[in-house]
Amino acid sequence: MSLTPYVYWAQRHHELYLRVELSDVQNPDITIADNVLHFKAQGHGAKGVNTYEFSLEFFEPVNNKFVQKLTQRQVGITVRKCKKDWWSRLTKQERKPVFVAPDFDRWLDESDAEMELRKKEEERITKIRTESKLREDPFLYLKRGYLFMYNLVQFLGFSWIFVNMTVRLFIFGQDSFYDTFNTMADMMYFCQILAFLEIVNPLIGWVRTAVKPALIQVLGRNFILFVIFGQLNEMQTKGVVFFVFYLWSSIEIIRYPFYMLACIDTDWKLLTWIRYTIWIPLYPLGTLAEAVSVIQAMPIFNETGIFSIRVFPFEFTISFSVFLNVYLVLTLFGVAINFRHMYKQRRRRLGSKKRKML
Numbered sequence: 001m002s003l004t005p006y007v008y009w010a011q012r013h014h015e016l017y018l019r020v021e022l023s024d025v026q027n028p029d030i031t032i033a034d035n036v037l038h039f040k041a042q043g044h045g046a047k048g049v050n051t052y053e054f055s056l057e058f059f060e061p062v063n064n065k066f067v068q069k070l071t072q073r074q075v076g077i078t079v080r081k082c083k084k085d086w087w088s089r090l091t092k093q094e095r096k097p098v099f100v101a102p103d104f105d106r107w108l109d110e111s112d113a114e115m116e117l118r119k120k121e122e123e124r125i126t127k128i129r130t131e132s133k134l135r136e137d138p139f140l141y142l143k144r145g146y147l148f149m150y151n152l153v154q155f156l157g158f159s160w161i162f163v164n165m166t167v168r169l170f171i172f173g174q175d176s177f178y179d180t181f182n183t184m185a186d187m188m189y190f191c192q193i194l195a196f197l198e199i200v201n202p203l204i205g206w207v208r209t210a211v212k213p214a215l216i217q218v219l220g221r222n223f224i225l226f227v228i229f230g231q232l233n234e235m236q237t238k239g240v241v242f243f244v245f246y247l248w249s250s251i252e253i254i255r256y257p258f259y260m261l262a263c264i265d266t267d268w269k270l271l272t273w274i275r276y277t278i279w280i281p282l283y284p285l286g287t288l289a290e291a292v293s294v295i296q297a298m299p300i301f302n303e304t305g306i307f308s309i310r311v312f313p314f315e316f317t318i319s320f321s322v323f324l325n326v327y328l329v330l331t332l333f334g335v336a337i338n339f340r341h342m343y344k345q346r347r348r349r350l351g352s353k354k355r356k357m358l
């Protein structure tokens with residue numbers, strides 16, 4: 001009476017994985033004919049070193065060609081299904097053969113297998129897309145490396161600002177509002193000077209974004225930082241600086257990690273959703289804080305006469321606060337343009353309302 005080895009099995013929509021529990025097998029005799037797998041081999045099984053064999057008629061048609069893999073401990077057999085389908089059982093016969101059991105190392109239920117299939121498909125598409133991009137653009141990895149490092153430095157800079165401001169707020173409470181500029185300005189100057197690259201990147205086509213929104217964003221912020229705060233000592237101790245810096249850094253500690261992942265073709269759904277949602281409250285709040293700064297700075301520019309313009313040959317000067325009134329109007333247009341841009345980006349990335357993320 002021939003001995004039968006233990007056979008463990010798992011499936012995917014297009015393949016079957018059989019694992020025959022026999023060690024030290026040398027030349028197994030494996031064939032598939034008329035949809036029946038025949039296996040015979042000398043090896044060390046449940047009944048010691050012996051000849052073990054079994055036959056299995058598959059539930060649905062399979063290819064006669066199969067892949068076998070011999071290891072010290074077992075014989076792996078991969079069989080291709082003729083039709084991509086999910087089987088309710090392995091064998092034609094309804095009763096499961098006593099020597100067959102699920103291979104829980106590779107066992108997936110149908111939905112997990114579909115998810116795995118989709119993931120593999122996405123990876124295949126990403127690989128093809130990257131290869132085609134590489135053929136089009138041999139400097140792709142150089143660009144991505146530069147962008148990744150840029151985003152990482154910005155993320156670290158704004159994280160330093162955000163964490164420091166949060167810790168100081170918990171320690172000093174409202175008192176931390178008034179020395180925000182004094183403690184955070186150097187790092188904010190560094191990050192915002194670097195941010196000029198966000199105008200260059202779309203200009204040279206290194207990122208797929210429009211130049212105008214980036215121009216509005218960077219110039220708008222740097223005007224507040226370098227002119228309104230940077231030129232007026234009196235503004236530097238005002239509480240509004242805290243809100244402006246906190247709102248700016250709140251979005252950046254989300255946006256830059258999102259870009260870093262984009263550089264490595266990775267998309268974390270939650271981070272993408274936050275990146276394209278958190279601007280909805282932050283943008284108006286940030287712009288409001290900036291407008292308050294501009295309004296608070298007007299009387300100071302009037303008193304100090306900084307940046308005021310003498311109109312020759314007449315004996316009068318135009319205060320810089322006149323330009324600031326124009327700037328406030330410009331801000332409304334600037335924010336409207338960027339709001340619309342971000343809304344379009346959000347629809348593009350997260351889909352229209354009916355497909356809205358939960």
Ligand SMILES: CCCCCCCCCCCCC/C=C/C(=O)SCCNC(=O)CCNC(=O)[C@H](O)C(C)(C)COP(=O)(O)OP(=O)(O)OC[C@H]1O[C@@H](n2cnc3c(N)ncnc32)[C@H](O)[C@@H]1OP(=O)(O)O
Nearest residue numbers: 207208209213214217220259262279282283286331334345
């Ligand atoms: C002296 C004159 C002054 C004139 C000024 C006029 C008035 C100005 C008033 C304006 C006031 C602005 C005030 C600002 C306030 C605040 O910031 S408050 C805090 C909240 N702020 C925000 O939420 C805005 C944050 N900023 C941004 O989101 C950007 O700066 C943006 C330009 C507004 C939008 O970014 P954009 O890149 O256009 O869109 P995305 O969808 O993020 O990206 C598009 C694609 O490009 C890729 N990408 C972009 N940058 C990078 C990068 N660095 N690295 C890698 N990839 C990048 C991104 O991945 C997207 O790719 P795809 O998805 O494949 O298309």
